[in-house]
Amino acid sequence: MxxxxxxxxxxxxxxxxxxxxxxxxxxxxxxxxxxxxxxxxxxxxxxKYKENGIIDNKKMIMDKLNIHNINLKQNYYLVEGQKIYWEKMIYCFNYKSIVRKYILQYKFFGKVYLSRFFSYQILKNPKINQIFKNYDIIIPVPMDKIKKAKRGYNQAELITNIISKSGLIKSDNTILEKAKKSKTQSTLKKEERKNNVENAYVVKQTYKVKNRKIIIFDDIYTTGATVNEISKKLKIAGATEVMVLVIAKD
Ligand SMILES: [Zn+2]
Structure with missing residues (x-):
């Protein structure tokens, strides 16, 4: 034998x-x-553009108010006068030069194979690996059905599917749905972006979200209007903590 x-x-x-x-x-x-x-x-x-940046709203608020170990009752953080519904955000790259070029190629020019590359960049990051172990589910930002059919794929979903296969965290593409057709965010100004995504997303299966720690995954973070709106919906549905993970931050 x-x-x-x-x-x-x-x-x-x-x-x-x-x-x-x-x-x-x-x-x-x-x-x-x-x-x-x-x-x-x-x-x-x-x-050259690798960042591993973490923005921690909870810590920031705690430090500012000089308070520790208290439970913030409200489900948002007032950051520069704006209601922010996520606790933490982590990004792998600055959205510049070669990073920008390949994200755009991946997203708009059908280079689907780049999903492997970006997943690899995320999975080999020890900090992110540790974070995955502390959260329950990863959810890709959904696209509306017509847009997805036209593009043929949802770039965020392809990556969370690969991440899920690693066994570090499970992805779920059925929890969240894009309910309202909205304009492409990159064509709008900051204030318009916020209005554009308002009530555009629906949590379909509240029971999967309640008392869970959730990661939202998107490709780029610009004004953050989309992920903030989704975080709000997840918090209303009972999520205890929301973290945003993106490939690159603008
Ligand atoms: Zn090469």
Whole structure:
């Protein structure tokens, strides 16, 4: 039995060598031969804009008021006069240069394979890995059905599906729905963006949200109007904590 196992391993290793020779690994970004699926040169180009930024509203409010270990009864935080419904936000990159270029390619130019690259960037981040263990569900920002059918995919959903397969946290695409057709946020000014998304999202399965710690995933954070509106709906549905995770912050 042991012989059989070691023979099998040997054959497998040989087979992998042959396959690597026939189908060499190439960099997902530049297409050149690479040991990993992003080459060192491209990795360096992205690393320049790597941020690992965390914004913690709860901590900020606590520090400001110089209070600790109290339960904030309201479900929002007043930050610069605005009601913010999420506790924390984490972003992997600054939305600049090569990062911006590839997010736009991924989102608007059908380069679906980049979902693997961005998921990889998230999953290999130890800080985010730790955070995943402390939350119950990850939810992608939904698209309205017509828009999704036109694009053929929801860029946020593809990434949360890959994250879910890692086993670190489960994703659920059925909890939240885009109920109202709205204009594309990037075409609007800050105040218009807020009005545009107001009541645009509905929590379909409240029981999955109640007393849960939830992560909302989106590709880019600009004014934050969309994720704030979703956080509000999740808090009303009974979520105890909401965290926002994005690839890049503008
Ligand atoms: Zn490369």
């Amino acid at each position: 042991l012989n059989f196992a070691s023979d099998f391993l040997c054959i497998f290793k040989e087979l992998k060598k042959v396959l690597d020779f026939m189908f060499p690994q190439t960099c997902i970004i530049c297409g050149k031969l690479s040991k990993d699926y992003i080459c060192e040169v491209c990795e360096k180009r992205f690393n």
